[in-house]
Amino acid sequence: MKEKLKFITIDTSDENFTAVYLYKDGEIFEKTSHLERGHIKNLMPFISYTLEEAGLKISELDFISIVEGPGSWTGLRIGFSTIKVLCMVNNLKLILINNFELMQKYFNNPENFTEYAFLIKSSNKNYYFRYSLKGEEFVDGIASEENLIQKYPNIHCINFEKLEREKYLETSVEKFKNKKFSDVDNSEPYYISVGDLKSNFKQAKS
Numbered sequence: 001m002k003e004k005l006k007f008i009t010i011d012t013s014d015e016n017f018t019a020v021y022l023y024k025d026g027e028i029f030e031k032t033s034h035l036e037r038g039h040i041k042n043l044m045p046f047i048s049y050t051l052e053e054a055g056l057k058i059s060e061l062d063f064i065s066i067v068e069g070p071g072s073w074t075g076l077r078i079g080f081s082t083i084k085v086l087c088m089v090n091n092l093k094l095i096l097i098n099n100f101e102l103m104q105k106y107f108n109n110p111e112n113f114t115e116y117a118f119l120i121k122s123s124n125k126n127y128y129f130r131y132s133l134k135g136e137e138f139v140d141g142i143a144s145e146e147n148l149i150q151k152y153p154n155i156h157c158i159n160f161e162k163l164e165r166e167k168y169l170e171t172s173v174e175k176f177k178n179k180k181f182s183d184v185d186n187s188e189p190y191y192i193s194v195g196d197l198k199s200n201f202k203q204a205k206s
Contacts, residue, residue: 001170002026006056007063008047009168012079013071013099018042021165022050023172029053030165039078046092047086058090063181065095065172069119070128070140076189087184091130094182095169095175098190100130100140104162109135113156117148120160131155140198147200 004025007062011019016036022029031046035039051058069076087094103118114134119127125144131152132138145157175181192198 001166001173003173005176006054006061007065007176008050008058008061009067009097009165009172010043010047010083011067011080011168012043012075013067013069014162015022015072015075017162018075019165020046020050020057021169022054023169023191024056025052027054028165028169031045037074039075043078043082047082058086058092059091061090063093063095063172063176064166065097065168065175068096068166068187070099070122070192073189073191076191080137080187080189084184084187092095093176094184094187095172095180096182096187096190097110097162097171097175099127100138102167102171103158103162104130104132104135104138106163107135107158107172111156115152116156116158117152118158118160119145119148138199140192142192143195143197174179 006024009021017034018039019032020030029050033042035042051141064083072148086092086184099120100118116132118130121123121127126142127145130138130140156167174201181200
């Protein structure tokens with residue numbers, strides 16, 4: 001990927017992982033940390049570091065993108081509050097990246113599973129899940145893996161793993177080209193609460 005663009009992508013959706021990727025006309029500058037609950041401490045210094053390494057001012061960016069979740073409630077709040085201020089002050093466009101959308105986009109299904117669920121660890125024994133039917137219709141919710149299998153006995157479960165940084169950057173560029181911007185004032189993390197279902201099924205399975 002070599003686009004004439006300048007942007008930052010941040011990920012604070014994992015409780016113990018902070019990532020800042022800066023893309024500048026084909027070059028990538030990054031700063032990451034696996035410090036437990038280190039978002040408050042790390043996020044702004046990481047942004048400053050990557051900007052300095054790239055020789056850029058934040059006002060020179062074309063946009064900022066952020067992973068909207070689902071994931072750590074606290075991490076997402078810190079990420080969104082920081083990025084929204086930066087976008088407002090510097091009049092930058094905002095792009096949201098959904099973890100489930102990324103998993104679905106880059107999921108290789110060699111065994112042609114008809115029903116599968118992407119799982120992202122939540123609290124206790126629960127997982128955020130996206131149940132997908134034929135890769136088109138889906139239901140997002142939160143449940144234990146045991147309860148999920150009881151509800152959808154034919155599913156194949158896929159645990160979330162962080163993708164390569166290039167996948168986040170490629171998705172950001174694609175959304176920029178398609179002008180899929182989010183309203184900065186009203187942007188919020190993608191939360192899923194117990195008992196809450198988000199679906200594109202015509203008739204959601206509940």
